[in-house]
Amino acid sequence: MLYDTTADVIRKALRGLDMAPSRAAALCGLPEREVILASREPADLDILIRLAPALGLAPPALAGLPDYQPPACPLEEITRLELIFGDETVNAWLIDAGLGERILFDTGDGSIDARARLDDLPRPVLADPGLDVFITHNHGDHTGGLPGLKDLIRHLRGPGRADPIQAGDRVVCSKLTIRAIDLPGHCDRALGYVIEGLPVPVCVTGDALFAGSIGGCAPGEPYRQALESLRKEVMTLPDETILLPGHGPATTVGSERKANPFLARPV
Secondary structure (H helix, E strand, C coil), X not given: CCCCCHHHHXXXXXXXXXXXXXXHHHHHCCCHHHHHHHCCCCCCHHHHHHHHHHHCCCHHHHHHHHHCCCCCCCCCCEEEEEEEECCEEEEEEEEEEECCEEEEECXXXXXXXXXXXXXXXXXHHHCCCCEEEECCECCHHHHCCHHHHCCCEEEEEXXXXXXXXXXXXXXXXXXXXXXXXXXCCCCCCEEEEEEECCCXXXXXXXXXXXXXXECCCCCCHHHHHHHXXXXXXXXXXXXXXXXXXXXXXXXXXXXXXXXXXXXXXXX
């Protein structure tokens, strides 16, 4: 199940563009009431297709979002920890780096939730010595689990963390190489991580990108930066690259090129 609906996407676009529903309605020739309703609940395909260009969204992708299901992550080295976050969920991603090393990307919201899930995993995984943790951004739903992992953490990397890392830096963890990329917008200091050494490339996006959507951004420059950085850093990766978002299911670059209303290529 996707994290965002068409209504979520429309609200994020309106906010990012700092555009009132009345302005969007004028641009696409719809009644203002229809734009407001489309930002709150499912809308007819005709309305979505007419509204999308006014918001800078790809019409076929927005119209197809209700039926979009990204491909399941095929790599056994990757484990999704889907953790409670209020009435929703948030992801932490555990990756087997080989040679007894584990890498955890983000830690969830609750102080012990990620630790409890790790403790539930089969013993061969728990036998790995220590844990390398990478944080994508410093929002509480991604850093809240750090206290419960304190005795397991070997290295803690991320914006402003004990082992600082910035865009362009590379870290070798066993058989894998992790390269940090700059993904601002949703959060001012936010990183993604491109992972090399698995059967296919992988990119951890945090809240910069979700399957079929992006993270919410403040109006103006943050929104522009978010779209620009995603197009530059993520959408230029090979189609088969697996994307691991902060919320919702995994996806691929190729799938998002077709189905993400914010990023889809023109048809």
